[in-house]
Amino acid sequence: MSTAEHASLHLTRAELVHPDGRRIRLYGNPGASTPALPPGLPQLEPTALHLRCDALTGDWVAVSPSRNRRPLTHASAGATTAAAAPACPLCPGGPELPFPYEAAVFDNRFPSLIPDAPAPPDGPDGLIAASTGRCEVVCYTSQHTGSVATLHPEQVARVVAIWRDRTGALLEDPRIAAVLPFENRGEEVGATLSHPHGQLYAFDRLPPITARRVAALRRHRETADGCLSCRLVGIDAAAPERAVRDAEHFTVAVPYAARWPYEVHIRARRHGASRLTDLHPEEQTELALLLQDVVRRYDALYGFELPYLCTVQQAPRAPGAEDWHLSIELLPPHRGPETLKVRASVETATGAFINDTLPEASAAQLAELPIHAPPIAAYAAPGIHP
Amino acid sequence: MSTAEHASLHLTRAELVHPDGRRIRLYGNPGASTPALPPGLPQLEPTALHLRCDALTGDWVAVSPSRNRRPLTHASAGATTAAAAPACPLCPGGPELPFPYEAAVFDNRFPSLIPDAPAPPDGPDGLIAASTGRCEVVCYTSQHTGSVATLHPEQVARVVAIWRDRTGALLEDPRIAAVLPFENRGEEVGATLSHPHGQLYAFDRLPPITARRVAALRRHRETADGCLSCRLVGIDAAAPERAVRDAEHFTVAVPYAARWPYEVHIRARRHGASRLTDLHPEEQTELALLLQDVVRRYDALYGFELPYLCTVQQAPRAPGAEDWHLSIELLPPHRGPETLKVRASVETATGAFINDTLPEASAAQLAELPIHAPPIAAYAAPGIHP
Numbered sequence: 001m002s003t004a005e006h007a008s009l010h011l012t013r014a015e016l017v018h019p020d021g022r023r024i025r026l027y028g029n030p031g032a033s034t035p036a037l038p039p040g041l042p043q044l045e046p047t048a049l050h051l052r053c054d055a056l057t058g059d060w061v062a063v064s065p066s067r068n069r070r071p072l073t074h075a076s077a078g079a080t081t082a083a084a085a086p087a088c089p090l091c092p093g094g095p096e097l098p099f100p101y102e103a104a105v106f107d108n109r110f111p112s113l114i115p116d117a118p119a120p121p122d123g124p125d126g127l128i129a130a131s132t133g134r135c136e137v138v139c140y141t142s143q144h145t146g147s148v149a150t151l152h153p154e155q156v157a158r159v160v161a162i163w164r165d166r167t168g169a170l171l172e173d174p175r176i177a178a179v180l181p182f183e184n185r186g187e188e189v190g191a192t193l194s195h196p197h198g199q200l201y202a203f204d205r206l207p208p209i210t211a212r213r214v215a216a217l218r219r220h221r222e223t224a225d226g227c228l229s230c231r232l233v234g235i236d237a238a239a240p241e242r243a244v245r246d247a248e249h250f251t252v253a254v255p256y257a258a259r260w261p262y263e264v265h266i267r268a269r270r271h272g273a274s275r276l277t278d279l280h281p282e283e284q285t286e287l288a289l290l291l292q293d294v295v296r297r298y299d300a301l302y303g304f305e306l307p308y309l310c311t312v313q314q315a316p317r318a319p320g321a322e323d324w325h326l327s328i329e330l331l332p333p334h335r336g337p338e339t340l341k342v343r344a345s346v347e348t349a350t351g352a353f354i355n356d357t358l359p360e361a362s363a364a365q366l367a368e369l370p371i372h373a374p375p376i377a378a379y380a381a382p383g384i385h386p
Numbered sequence: 387m388s389t390a391e392h393a394s395l396h397l398t399r400a401e402l403v404h405p406d407g408r409r410i411r412l413y414g415n416p417g418a419s420t421p422a423l424p425p426g427l428p429q430l431e432p433t434a435l436h437l438r439c440d441a442l443t444g445d446w447v448a449v450s451p452s453r454n455r456r457p458l459t460h461a462s463a464g465a466t467t468a469a470a471a472p473a474c475p476l477c478p479g480g481p482e483l484p485f486p487y488e489a490a491v492f493d494n495r496f497p498s499l500i501p502d503a504p505a506p507p508d509g510p511d512g513l514i515a516a517s518t519g520r521c522e523v524v525c526y527t528s529q530h531t532g533s534v535a536t537l538h539p540e541q542v543a544r545v546v547a548i549w550r551d552r553t554g555a556l557l558e559d560p561r562i563a564a565v566l567p568f569e570n571r572g573e574e575v576g577a578t579l580s581h582p583h584g585q586l587y588a589f590d591r592l593p594p595i596t597a598r599r600v601a602a603l604r605r606h607r608e609t610a611d612g613c614l615s616c617r618l619v620g621i622d623a624a625a626p627e628r629a630v631r632d633a634e635h636f637t638v639a640v641p642y643a644a645r646w647p648y649e650v651h652i653r654a655r656r657h658g659a660s661r662l663t664d665l666h667p668e669e670q671t672e673l674a675l676l677l678q679d680v681v682r683r684y685d686a687l688y689g690f691e692l693p694y695l696c697t698v699q700q701a702p703r704a705p706g707a708e709d710w711h712l713s714i715e716l717l718p719p720h721r722g723p724e725t726l727k728v729r730a731s732v733e734t735a736t737g738a739f740i741n742d743t744l745p746e747a748s749a750a751q752l753a754e755l756p757i758h759a760p761p762i763a764a765y766a767a768p769g770i771h772p
Contacts, residue, residue, distance in 0.1 A: 058598070257438035
């Protein structure tokens with residue numbers, strides 16, 4: 001694809017500071033004017049924030065009492081009338097983004113991790129730490145209704161470009177070890193706002209599962225021959241019965257050891273594609289369209305917007321992480337149109353998972369759904385020009 | 387307490403084989419006659435059962451498609467009328483226990499782990515295994531209604547004695563590495579039957595969190611001085627602000643790094659009390675009454691039966707597990723009378739937990755609740771005499 005064809009997809013980034021001190025980054029087409037900010041709401045005092053270590057596992061738990069005051073607008077946001085919009089804090093003119101915008105990222109008003117975390121209170125030796133990190137909100141669009149399934153493909157490509165931009169920026173801070181873009185869709189998985197948006201956490205230490213993935217990569221490199229992620233890509237490529245669809249740069253499959261009936265991983269085939277910032281333009285474009293493709297399959301599965309957890313799993317800053325292949329992993333809690341998989345005692349207290357569904361069976365279901373998928377060649381990954 | 391006072395609490399155990407081949411163990415007072423068994427239901431064919439390894443973490447996932455056919459009787463079981471009882475498979479005369487009983491343990495009709503698991507299907511090298519283990523159901527009483535909070539204290543003591551009896555018996559099988567008695571209470575945590583009961587899983591390998599706990603104990607023993615569990619008991623004993631109540635042989639506290647707002651751990655103070663089978667009679671009695679005490683506080687918290695996950699965390703068969711102190715750990719999902727803690731993307735995909743509530747604040751709430759707790763000295767741990 002020529003540079004000229006890319007041109008219309010370039011994004012600009014403008015940075016503002018909310019009157020309460022939080023940063024806002026606006027992403028839009030070149031020529032969009034930067035709005036003026038009205039006075040904002042005061043930020044909640046995050047003095048109670050700190051991390052505590054569960055000595056029995058080594059895991060850190062973020063103690064974050066202010067989060068109990070998060071906004072709940074689902075009841076009103078469910079309506080699609082214009083009258084419902086003012087109740088949404090993410091709509092243009094709301095308290096978070098009090099002006100027109102195309103897409104935006106802002107510091108979460110209810111963070112559990114903050115860049116200049118206060119010194120933690122006294123605690124047992126080695127079991128307490130400051131809540132250092134970042135919690136950001138990513139508004140995919142100023143439109144109140146819709147989802148990744150219904151956005152224009154260029155808007156989904158913009159979301160991926162924003163994730164990439166924030167990943168690069170956050171990792172410039174030497175205190176940040178891992179960046180996790182994610183989306184919780186649906187009340188069933190704890191989403192409190194229905195406006196199309198996701199979030200982004202930056203951690204100053206590896207979260208437990210991230211640390212174990214890096215350890216597994218390192219162990220495989222030391223005891224076997226080569227890259228564990230390449231092996232997984234090979235296993236998925238050799239199992240068309242678990243493929244959800246074909247793609248050039250990624251495998252799109254229900255993973256071999258899926259924990260959730262309709263779990264889907266979109267995993268980079270190329271060794272070296274460890275983070276969003278490593279992606280070539282054609283990979284980035286394909287990734288956005290594959291994400292939309294999977295969400296459209298989810299929504300076609302039972303005829304309603306299937307709730308899901310979605311994370312961009314990318315290499316943290318850690319020795320051994322060079323064998324990480326970027327993936328987007330989607331975990332819908334449904335195991336039937338009216339039944340959810342519940343993590344009960346076994347899953348929660350021992351980590352052992354039980355999956356009621358054969359991964360090959362759910363992959364076949366998802367692969368056969370008739371969805372409208374635009375041709376990937378029609379779109380290009382947007383670059384961002386601050 | 388004299389031997390004479392213990393005598394009335396002795397239990398007998400009778401073993402039967404269901405016509406479909408599953409084992410039933412009946413626990414009751416001496417003199418209870420062993421009933422005859424009518425023809426039973428055929429057992430589901432568990433040929434699809436196997437384990438798959440998530441290579442990225444090393445965790446094993448049990449693939450168990452037959453579980454989708456589990457019975458659902460909540461709608462009818464919610465009623466307390468006699469007419470509702472026949473719908474319950476756990477009531478006397480039902481398909482599982484077709485005779486009068488006092489308390490019983492039987493092989494789960496919908497197991498995800500079985501003693502003589504079939505050879506697994508073909509799969510990637512090292513990533514597939516047989517589903518070897520045990521899944522049992524523990525009926526606390528033949529009464530259809532009630533819970534650990536409302537049972538007679540001697541009935542709760544009988545439950546603990548049954549857990550102990552099964553732990554010892556299951557660990558006699560050299561293939562079994564870990565035994566987990568547990569209870570899921572409430573539809574919110576996936577309980578499909580309301581008859582007072584729990585379950586018991588026996589694993590042929592350490593579940594992920596169990597393995598990490600053993601690794602933490604070993605690491606602490608090697609790098610620090612002594613037993614990590616003793617250190618935790620000391621930390622809890624020195625923190626009355628997290629104590630839910632006093633006890634002689636156990637700490638009863640919201641743990642320092644609680645993941646759930648109303649999480650409570652009942653942990654053995656004595657080094658060497660690693661499994662139920664290690665408990666002295668006075669410890670076992672106290673444990674039962676403390677369990678009931680905590681559940682009564684839960685039910686007093688908001689005025690309804692608080693759903694919870696409850697696990698008996700005891701030492702697996704593994705090097706380093708000698709520093710394990712037995713605990714009963716209760717995890718209620720509620721963070722308010724009408725709000726649940728939801729594990730969304732961050733918790734699920736990275737293992738990092740965020741707790742909205744200060745452990746000290748919820749401990750104070752639980753500690754202050756006026757509940758009726760019987761004096762511990764009034765009861766003794768039942769012995770079991772097969």
